[in-house]
Amino acid sequence: xxxxxxLGAGVMGSALAVPAADNGHAVRxxxxxxxxxxxxTLKRPGGIHPKLDAPLPGSVEPLDxxxxxxxxxxxxxAIVVGVSSPGIEWAVDRLSALMxxxxxxxxxxKGLASWGDEVRTYxxxxxxxLDRIPRASFIGIGGPCxxxxxxxxxxTASVYAxxxxxxxxxxxxxxxxxxxxxxxxxxxxxxxxxxxxKNFFAIGxxxxxxxxxxxxxxxxxxxxxxxxxxxxxxxxxxxxxxxxGGRRDTAFDLAGIGDLHVxxxxxxxxxxxxxxxxxxxxxxxxxxxxxxxxxxGIDTALALGGLVRCAAPxxxxxAAAIVDAVLEDAPFAFDFAHLGLREG
Amino acid sequence: xxxxxxLGAGVMGSALAVPAADNGHAVRxxxxxxxxxxxxTLKRPGGIHPKLDAPLPGSVEPLDxxxxxxxxxxxxxAIVVGVSSPGIEWAVDRLSALMxxxxxxxxxxKGLASWGDEVRTYxxxxxxxLDRIPRASFIGIGGPCxxxxxxxxxxTASVYAxxxxxxxxxxxxxxxxxxxxxxxxxxxxxxxxxxxxKNFFAIGxxxxxxxxxxxxxxxxxxxxxxxxxxxxxxxxxxxxxxxxGGRRDTAFDLAGIGDLHVxxxxxxxxxxxxxxxxxxxxxxxxxxxxxxxxxxGIDTALALGGLVRCAAPxxxxxAAAIVDAVLEDAPFAFDFAHLGLREG
Numbered sequence: 001x002x003x004x005x006x007l008g009a010g011v012m013g014s015a016l017a018v019p020a021a022d023n024g025h026a027v028r029x030x031x032x033x034x035x036x037x038x039x040x041t042l043k044r045p046g047g048i049h050p051k052l053d054a055p056l057p058g059s060v061e062p063l064d065x066x067x068x069x070x071x072x073x074x075x076x077x078a079i080v081v082g083v084s085s086p087g088i089e090w091a092v093d094r095l096s097a098l099m100x101x102x103x104x105x106x107x108x109x110k111g112l113a114s115w116g117d118e119v120r121t122y123x124x125x126x127x128x129x130l131d132r133i134p135r136a137s138f139i140g141i142g143g144p145c146x147x148x149x150x151x152x153x154x155x156t157a158s159v160y161a162x163x164x165x166x167x168x169x170x171x172x173x174x175x176x177x178x179x180x181x182x183x184x185x186x187x188x189x190x191x192x193x194x195x196x197x198k199n200f201f202a203i204g205x206x207x208x209x210x211x212x213x214x215x216x217x218x219x220x221x222x223x224x225x226x227x228x229x230x231x232x233x234x235x236x237x238x239x240x241x242x243x244x245g246g247r248r249d250t251a252f253d254l255a256g257i258g259d260l261h262v263x264x265x266x267x268x269x270x271x272x273x274x275x276x277x278x279x280x281x282x283x284x285x286x287x288x289x290x291x292x293x294x295x296x297g298i299d300t301a302l303a304l305g306g307l308v309r310c311a312a313p314x315x316x317x318x319a320a321a322i323v324d325a326v327l328e329d330a331p332f333a334f335d336f337a338h339l340g341l342r343e344g
Numbered sequence: 345x346x347x348x349x350x351l352g353a354g355v356m357g358s359a360l361a362v363p364a365a366d367n368g369h370a371v372r373x374x375x376x377x378x379x380x381x382x383x384x385t386l387k388r389p390g391g392i393h394p395k396l397d398a399p400l401p402g403s404v405e406p407l408d409x410x411x412x413x414x415x416x417x418x419x420x421x422a423i424v425v426g427v428s429s430p431g432i433e434w435a436v437d438r439l440s441a442l443m444x445x446x447x448x449x450x451x452x453x454k455g456l457a458s459w460g461d462e463v464r465t466y467x468x469x470x471x472x473x474l475d476r477i478p479r480a481s482f483i484g485i486g487g488p489c490x491x492x493x494x495x496x497x498x499x500t501a502s503v504y505a506x507x508x509x510x511x512x513x514x515x516x517x518x519x520x521x522x523x524x525x526x527x528x529x530x531x532x533x534x535x536x537x538x539x540x541x542k543n544f545f546a547i548g549x550x551x552x553x554x555x556x557x558x559x560x561x562x563x564x565x566x567x568x569x570x571x572x573x574x575x576x577x578x579x580x581x582x583x584x585x586x587x588x589g590g591r592r593d594t595a596f597d598l599a600g601i602g603d604l605h606v607x608x609x610x611x612x613x614x615x616x617x618x619x620x621x622x623x624x625x626x627x628x629x630x631x632x633x634x635x636x637x638x639x640x641g642i643d644t645a646l647a648l649g650g651l652v653r654c655a656a657p658x659x660x661x662x663a664a665a666i667v668d669a670v671l672e673d674a675p676f677a678f679d680f681a682h683l684g685l686r687e688g
Binding site: 145214 | 397494496527681
């Protein structure tokens with residue numbers, strides 16, 4: 001039995017408490033300042049997380065933000081940061097204040113940041129901000145995982161990545177259950193890059209599901225264009241992952257095509273893509289049906305803009321179309337002429 | 345302008361006449377003995393192919409099986425065999441009788457054959473049967489292409505593969521249009537293997553779309569299991585393609601994941617998979633809703649049985665589950681415990 005501390009009681013942090021508790025570990029689940037109501041609900045007997053439709057195992061101990069103490073951090077064999085990108089500063093701040101020794105810290109948070117001309121992953125920036133976890137203790141979590149399905153114990157596959165693969169494997173063995181199947185990778189940069197890129201490319205693939213509709217078949221989505229663009233997204237994820245310092249093949253596995261598959265299936269990035277496919281603009285969608293929502297693919301587009309615009313047009317045509325839609329608020333215009341053999 | 349001869353006036357042969365004619369080539373479209381009615385329809389002014397919902401360009405010349413003459417074969421700059429696997433013998437027989445010099449012959453036909461312990465692709469067996477096309481003139485066509493969508497000029501991407509890549513590129517340049525985007529590859533074995541394997545694996549991925557339904561959300565399909573199995577299918581396609589003599593990366597491009605994406609979206613392999621996911625058996629489905637239909641993934645399962653059963657269970661667990669369902673008529677039973685880290 002191990003001691004697992006999860007920061008963030010939103011959907012993903014809370015969902016990860018389920019396999020951890022199912023494996024018999026002592027699990028503490030700590031809410032952020034945004035999670036006060038959730039934690040209050042979870043503390044009541046039989047309390048059900050409002051977004052997971054499932055009670056957490058009785059052995060999970062929910063804690064409010066103010067209850068997190070140095071002793072909880074010290075006791076943890078592993079720490080899982082289960083917040084989305086707006087919560088990452090809070091998590092880094094709390095860990096900086098309370099951690100006094102290095103230990104493995106896993107992040108589900110997905111994001112890319114641009115530093116001048118350079119695009120970097122959280123795997124590179126977070127350990128710098130959090131000087132008590134060396135880069136080798138940063139574990140990135142990727143792969144196709146809708147939190148609600150994990151919490152309801154539907155079969156789910158994910159990948160844990162760490163530059164020291166034995167650490168990734170050790171945490172994966174702590175967390176894996178019969179329905180939470182985990183691979184390990186040492187390509188933490190590639191996994192982190194793909195985890196962010198899949199949100200971004202899901203916008204473009206989802207746009208194809210509404211762009212070319214078939215009037216003869218009652219406006220049904222055509223399938224050739226979507227498959228062509230899914231494939232192109234995989235190619236471009238691989239190129240960008242490589243450029244950022246990861247490996248090509250990571251894009252063609254769980255963190256890349258696997259997660260892209262699930263992300264195109266639903267969620268905010270996909271909803272934005274569907275609207276763009278119908279000819280609307282990002283600003284119009286963000287001012288109406290997605291008002292107030294965080295669409296992570298937009299943040300990724302902002303971070304990637306410079307890199308994409310420096311690339312040869314034939315290399316990243318799908319990325320360029322998404323970047324233009326976000327940065328210029330232009331209609332989404334992916335040109336299929338960019339696919340296939342060059343003229344010559 | 346070139347002279348393109350297409351054998352087979354079924355959906356795929358007829359659909360390929362559209363980009364060829366759009367490029368200004370002289371196109372002859374020759375029906376098999378199964379296509380007599382289609383050819384008669386196409387010969388009438390404004391005649392619409394019954395399965396394509398689109399008229400063919402006026403410059404396409406439809407020919408009945410009895411009209412195919414040596415002069416048509418001699419005049420052709422390229423020959424496209426557009427039949428499905430039951431028609432391959434007819435096509436090889438006709439070409440053997442009428443061809444007197446080597447020329448590029450492209451095949452859309454997808455299939456694997458087992459020769460004792462060995463699994464071989466049509467790219468290996470057809471040139472042997474057709475001694476006037478050396479292996480280097482065999483071009484395999486793969487990628488996500490529903491014929492009806494190609495004929496209606498929806499954006500479509502495909503790959504033309506030949507061991508002599510300049511021949512693949514030359515034919516691709518003859519056929520490519522603004523909405524038919526073509527890549528070239530020299531991995532003809534890999535493309536042919538994936539073209540067959542994607543039908544086979546689509547059965548398993550489609551089974552996931554019905555196996556794990558979510559009662560809380562009105563029986564909707566869960567997404568994590570399907571994405572996990574889509575990803576696993578890609579991994580196993582790569583392993584099998586490599587084993588047969590192709591390249592791994594071919595499975596992660598148009599002929600592999602691209603075509604798998606479209607095949608899971610609909611068609612007979614997908615319908616069989618959906619039924620297996622609900623707990624039915626192959627024999628029951630083939631005796632009722634798919635009675636009389638050719639389900640190509642079943643033939644692939646028969647050809648692959650020996651290879652899959654010799655593999656380590658952890659390498660090809662999805663293939664093994666599909667093979668068992670076909671060969672033993674067993675309930676489809678994919679065990680997620682095979683995914684992820686081995687015990688240790």
